[in-house]
Amino acid sequence: MATVRADGLPLAYDRAGAGPLLVLLHGAGDDARAWTPQLDALADVFTVVAWDEPGTGRSGDLPAAFTLADYAHCLAALVRSLRLGPAHVAGLSWGGTVALEFYRHHPDLVRTLVLADTYAGWKGSLPTEEVAARVAGVRRMLDAPPTGSPAIAVPGLFAGAPPAPYVPLLDAMAAAARPDTLRAQLALMAEADQRDLLPTVSVPALLLWGEQDVRSPLTVARQFQAAIPEAELVVVPGAGHLSNLERPEDFNRAVRDFCRRHS
Incomplete structure (x- = not known):
């Protein structure tokens, strides 16, 4: 584990390997451990860095009124501290939304x-009614006593x-998740709309989607593919x-092949 400070906020991250920089951004409720099947497997080609984003894992608590832009600026502080040039930036679920916001504010680092x-938020x-149902469901889960x-x-x-x-591993990450962080992320994710950003992406982009993803179905992947110029879709x-945990070999192969072509 290593740490860096971003405006006084301690950020923890794991690092393995050598080569071009590959930064991994985990989903909501998770931490760097979500990338266990990727960290060492991709370290033969890349310097792989998986962070505990603010408010998770070994990093400091989420400051009040933290925004998506604040996540992006913290990530920029981490990437700059590594001094390895622009990074391949991979984000899963909520982490992909953070990756897009990072590109919005710091394209020179991508x-x-x-x-x-x-999601683009x-x-x-997602349809308005689906967003409302998800917000209500997550709030119920956070307010209910843990079971099973x-x-x-x-x-x-x-x-x-x-x-x-x-x-x-999933149980350990869920047990360590901080309710205040999850509530803040829920509010940000429900209101985020990055559709304006997608057509402006000018770096190579890989869309990597689980064939049977029902949280972010392939229809969302097709929206991304239509909006981002020359984006590649791998199912x-x-x-x-x-998908990184359920089919890690397929996931790792797609990331390795894509990033090597663009290193």
Whole structure:
């Protein structure tokens, strides 16, 4: 583990390997451990960095009134501190929304974008009634006492049952999630609409989607593909929303091939 400070906020991250910089941005409710199948597997080609975003894992608590732009500026502080030039930036789910906001504010620090099972914000990708239902569902989950395994608390994360090797990891991350952070992320995600940003993306972009993702279905991937100039779409067969955990070999192969072509 290493740390860097962004405007006084401590940010923790894991680092492995050497080569072009590949930064991994996890989803809401997770932390850097969500990238366990990628961190070492891709370190043969890249300097792989997986951060605990503000308010998660080993990083400091989320400051009051934190915005998507603030996430982007914290990530910029981390990338600049590494002194490895523009980065391949890969974000999954909420992490993809953060990656897009990072590109909006700091395009000079982005070599490529890998957007996996993500959204242009919920408002920018989902019907209004679906956004309202998700907000209500997450609020109920946060207000209810925990029951059973947190790994299956959110339906639709996987095409099938959660992959057995990662259930303890999923449970550990869910148990460590901070309710105040999740409430703040929920508000930001519900209101985020990045559709204006997509046509302006001028770096190579890979869209990496689980074939059976019901959280961010392939219709969202097609919206991204239509809006981002020359974006490439790779569909991960037999995978749901957390395609990096459900089909890590397919996921890693797509990321490695794409980023090597654009390094």
